[in-house]
Amino acid sequence: MCGIVGVTGRKNATEILLNGLKKLEYRGYDSAGIxxxxxxxxxxxxxxxxxxxxxxAAVGPTVKGTAGIGHTRWATHGVPSQANAHPQVSADGRFYLVHNGVIGNFRELKAEYLADTEFVSDTDTEVIVQLISRFVNEGMETKEAFTHVLSLIDNSSSYAFLLMDKTQTDTLFVAKKKSPLLIGVGDGFNVVCSDSMVMLSETHDFIELTDGDVVTVTPNEVEIEDEDGNHVTRNQFHVDDDASASEKGAYEFFMLKEIDEQPAVIRTLQQKYINEDGSLQIEDDLKNAIDGADRLYIVAAGTSYHAGLVGKSLFEKLAGIPTEVHIASEFGYNPPLLSEKPFFIFLTQSGETADSREVLDKVNQWGYKSLTITNVPNSTLSREANYTMLLHAGPEIAVASTKAYTAQMTAEAILAKSLGMHKRTQAAADFELGSELTKVANAIQSLVDQKDVAEKMAQKYLSTSRNAFYIGRGLDYQTAIEAALKLKEVSYVQTEGFAAGELKHGTISLIEKGTPVIAIITDEKTAGLTRSNEQEVISRGANVINVVSENLATKEDQIILPKVHELLTPLAAIIPAQLLAYYTSKERGYDVDKPRNLAKSVTVE
Structure with missing residues (x-):
């Protein structure tokens, strides 16, 4: 949530900031400033x-400069408003500050040091900039005051700070704890950003900051001090991504573009991890580490958690490893009783999810090994885990995840197959992953080429409905949960995913005449049972949409899925649900890519 950009040493600073903020929209925000x-x-x-x-539109032609800072804000302290937007300014007009994160003790700091200061916002950020101003007015230099204020912030807080002093016109002061922040390195200029993608038009070389770092950035120098005040050098990394990959092109919304990119993502993962002879490119050290575990713990949030539920089946059935899936925000403060030799897998699109990082901190303290599966190299969760497996899905801009979700499930299948071969399970030996993923990519291509079917279903059943239900059994139930999230987050239709057999245990009381119920049916063992559950809701007036594998389909079924391997059915079954969500949101006139109150990268707990 929230995004930061900064630049020093570029004549077109205003345009760089505005373009950077535009590319940070995916994080979710309600106000912005430079x-x-x-x-x-x-x-x-x-x-x-x-x-x-x-x-x-508010930036006039006179707003020009060679250094500046910018911010997209997602409201935490104070309502969305111009006054609460960042940058926040000191009372004397000298200091300007943008901030991602939450300051836990801002009220105490305000009461102790700033009782006589007149505040113009409700933000915790203004407390910090006013404190800096106070200590400078008492005789400290800007950097000294900045560092002193950092020492007053309690350990529960998170922050990425970017500060400018009006009297030091080409200098950016930077600090980081928990919230992600990068320095982009250029020739005669430098930039600061929350995400490398937003500055790829300026540079491809970045420095990842570590918690506790305090940095002074000028056009020709980046000076880093660690939390103990020692001057340190952080290694640079190079990002090869093409900045144009994050452009919509001919698409009206990124979400549809990213739905269409899923066959290519699966083929890319095949190329990255599967050799021509069918062997898998998973490092031996990782396989040995997992082989020594007696249980896997998948930790994730939101859509990534749903991908983890599918991963549980893959790891248990292909590799024979007992697997648990946990919501990160729950695990962090209420961890379960662990097995003797656990191994942790963190699923995260951004690699910056604060709740997952809270768990990873504990896992590292406990001394257990971990793997992060993420779309973002050099992200915090990637750096702090023992191992990383990249999704190679390219930038995902729409808040509602689509291609990252299918990439996560594909990556789990590749890892599970590799572990199964390492453990010599018969299920893994019988699972021809390369050819099966090719079938999945072709199936998804077929489904995205039939957008008109989903569009008509959305128009007919979902465009005016107040609520809806997805139902399924087994892996179809896991898909139903993710499908429901997709519909609710972009169209605001109150949607729930249920195990089909649980309807009669209470939920069926919510079925009314005209209630949309989408049934996912891909499992031959339970297809008849789910169809029986359908009849129960039909008899109570529900409008049923069937999403059915072609080998189980009847002529009355509306959406037919090409047949794929039973363990990979969620990869195909989710596509119609993504399209239904997209077209329902569009029919209702909403901003599909930026649903209200939501953010792409949740960097606060």
Whole structure:
């Protein structure tokens, strides 16, 4: 949530900031702002509630400079408003601060040090910038005051700070704890950003900061001090991603573009991890580490958690390893009784999810091994786990995850097959993963090529409905949970995914005339049972949409799935659900890519 950009040493700082903020929209936000300095004593602050387009419209031709900072805000302390938007400014107009994260003891700091200060916002961020101003006015230098304020912040807090002093026009002061922040390195300029993707038009070389780092950035220098005040050098990393990959092209919304990219993502994963002879490119050290475990613990949030539920079946059936799946925000503060030799797998699109990182911190303290499966190399969870497996899905911009979800399940299948071969299980030996994933990629291509079917279903059954249900059994139930999340998060239709057999244990009381119920049927063992459950809701007036594998289909079924391996059916079955969610949101006139109140990367607990 929230996003930070900063630049020093570029003539077109205003445009760089606005373009960077535009690319940070995927994180979710409700206001935005920039501060730019022209090195001639002129500073310009522009903030707006609403979209980046509103901010751009408010930026006049005189707002120019060679250094500046920008921010997209997702409200935590204080309602969405121009006053609460960042940058926050000190009372004397000298200091400008943008901040991601939450300051746990801001009220105590405000009461102890700033009782006589007049505040213009409700934010915890303004407390920090006013404190910096106070200590400078008492005689400290800017960096000294900045560092001193950091020492006053309690350990429960999280922050990524980017500060400008109007009297030091080309200098950016940076600090990080828990919230992600990068320094982008250029020739005669440097940038600061929450995500490398947003600055790829300026540089492809970045420095990942470590918790506790305090950094001074000028056009020609990046000076880093660790939490003990020692000068340190952090290694640079190079990002090869093409900045144009995050452009919509001819698509109206990123979500549809990313749905369409899923066959290519699966083929990319095949190329990255499966050799021509069918062997898998999973490092031996990782396989040996997992082989020594007596239980896997998958930890994730949201859509990644749903991918983990599918992963449980893959790891247990192909590799014979007992597997548990846990919601990160619950595990972090209420961990279960662990087995003697656990191994942890963290599923995360961004690699920055705060709840998952809280668990990983504990896992590292406990001394257990861990793997992060993520789409973002050099992300925090990637760096802090023992092993990383990349999704290679390319930038995912829409808040509602689609291609990262299918990439996660594909990666789990590859890892499970590799572990099974390492453990010599018969199930893994019989599972021709390469050819089966080719069938899945072809099946998904067939489904995305039939968008008109999903569009008609959305128009007919979901465009005006207040609520809806997805039902299924086994892996179809896991798909139903994710399908329900997709529909509710982008269309605001109250949707729940249920195990089909549980309807009669209470939930069927919610079925009314016209209630949409989408049934997912891919398992031959339970197909008849799910169809029986369908009849129960039909008899109570429900409108049923069937999503059925072709080998189980009847002529009355509306959406037919090409046949794929039973363990991989969630990869195909989710596609119609993604399209139904997309078209329902579009029919209702919503911003499909940026649903209200949601963020792509949840970097606060």
């Amino acid at each position: 501060y730019v300095n022209d090195q001639k004593g002129n500073g310009y602050l522009v903030k707006e509630k609403g979209r980046i387009e509103d901010l751009r």
